[in-house]
Amino acid sequence: MHSTILDYLDEIIAETSHVDSGSLPEGIPELAAADPDRAAVALCTVNGTVYASGDAEDRFSIQSMSKPFAYALAIEDRGFDAVLERIGVEPSGEAFDELSLEPGSGRPANPMINAGAIAAHALVRSDEAPAVDRLLALFSRLAQRPIEVDESLAASEIADGERDRDIARLLRAADLLPRDPSTVAEGYVRQCSAVVTVRDLALMASTLANGGVQPDTGERLFSRRTTKHVLSVMASCGMYDAAGDWLTSVGIPAKSGVSGGIIGVLPGQIGVAVRSPRLDPHGHSVRGIAMMEHLSDDLGLHLMEVGRPARSSLRETRRVSVEGRPATVYTLQGDLGLSGVESLVHEIVDRPPRTDTVVLDMSRVTGALPIARRTTAETAAKLVDEGREVVLVDAEETVPEVRAERGRAVERWTSERLEQSLLRDPGESTG
Structure with missing residues (x-):
């Protein structure tokens, strides 16, 4: 990708x-x-x-x-x-x-x-x-x-x-x-x-x-x-x-x-x-x-920008089963800036998920700069265009509407739905 x-x-x-x-x-x-x-x-x-x-x-x-x-x-x-x-x-x-x-x-x-x-x-x-x-x-x-x-x-x-x-x-x-x-x-x-x-x-x-x-x-x-x-x-x-x-x-x-x-x-x-x-x-x-x-x-590079985000926001990557489907879950945390969302993009580009379902878990994200919002949405769209099913766990609507060329929708779940799914079928952490 x-x-x-x-x-x-x-x-x-x-x-x-x-x-x-x-x-x-x-x-x-x-x-x-x-x-x-x-x-x-x-x-x-x-x-x-x-x-x-x-x-x-x-x-x-x-x-x-x-x-x-x-x-x-x-x-x-x-x-x-x-x-x-x-x-x-x-x-x-x-x-x-x-x-x-x-x-x-x-x-x-x-x-x-x-x-x-x-x-x-x-x-x-x-x-x-x-x-x-x-x-x-x-x-x-x-x-x-x-x-x-x-x-x-x-x-x-x-x-x-x-x-x-x-x-x-x-x-x-x-x-x-x-x-x-x-x-x-x-x-x-x-x-x-x-x-x-x-x-x-x-x-x-x-x-x-x-x-x-x-x-x-x-x-x-x-x-x-x-x-x-x-x-x-x-x-x-x-x-x-x-x-x-x-x-x-x-x-x-x-x-x-x-x-x-x-x-x-x-x-x-x-x-x-x-x-x-x-x-x-x-x-x-x-x-x-x-x-x-x-x-x-x-x-948000300006040194006087209030609350500049931390440099690493990818908390972990896990391969799990969600509602019966093998899935790769990327969990993000904190305030998202370029450095934070770059860790997600770098992980997906260098080590593409080996599952057809991808979950972007934003439930621990406390804020995001516009570039992080846009980059996450564009990354989700690219995954959809590759033929994958993408789930966004994003109750705060951190990520804007995802526009994928194939026209397939990106599912939006609550964190409770994800947790219930994982409790029924716990998976293995890879990061």
Whole structure:
């Protein structure tokens, strides 16, 4: 069965197809040559499942979306005190390439602007390998595939990177750069030239959502304290001089890049990535922002959303007999958001029920976001269209009317009817 979550992401691509304002970055020839109509969206749950739609296999440079991860590695290498001595955590209110150095100390305002990111790159240990090689190794572990530098892009940016070298020299003069400025500036450019896809970025972001643990491998890459700190800085500084607008409209920690990508993190639930090359005056993808706004509204991503749902809602899966029919019962609980209903969809898609009758038991569900209601209804409809009988135990009418192409009705039972049936013919739990 095709996942209803993929259907939803397909809709996000379609519903933002009219967004064609903005322009390609002129200062970098490789980025200026990008197809402006390319668009992709991906999300990854803290269980490690990635869903992607659009031009999801397109490869592009990570650019400033590398900054949170380089900052995290610098903290892991040097410790909080050593990093905070050299890089602040306050929003600059200025564009990404402004100097924004504190009067007196000379510290960059934060690690998300270029000055702070160059300082963070310099703090990544390079005793046994160049800092950029260690960062590429980190990106590869985050994305679960080898991540490499686009050498042509890196050479072009290094040749035209006098401003980055000037920033590095100023930091060196303020005794904030422990290594040669030219070497650091070149390493920083190469860091930003790493090639990724939206799938990679969603998986990388989900590690931050998962408290620093890569969700698929279970490897801890950052401590919880480091992850919390990085997400806090992303929330206040990640979108530069548009950070306030972003926090009020989308409401999640995020980081953009001039290649047209944006990553976002909903702690404890999902990592999200979008990409579309046309940029606004702040250097953010115009269509990417529109996609993120859709996701935030539909999925209840905003951090200030009251009563955000827990990440797991599939209580158990059982094979039983109900009224003489072999059946698979999926029991859901709590408040349903994307992460909760995704566990149901993932279970059904990856391990299709082996019975003709399927029961979706919603009796323990206390509330549901619109996306969870719709996704559950669409999943039920797909099961019906496959020829199965579907029973909804849903006294509160959490799930709206189910529209199946075959026109067969979905039975709606009370929890009492289900319990009486199971008492007469108890079954076996499978989850």
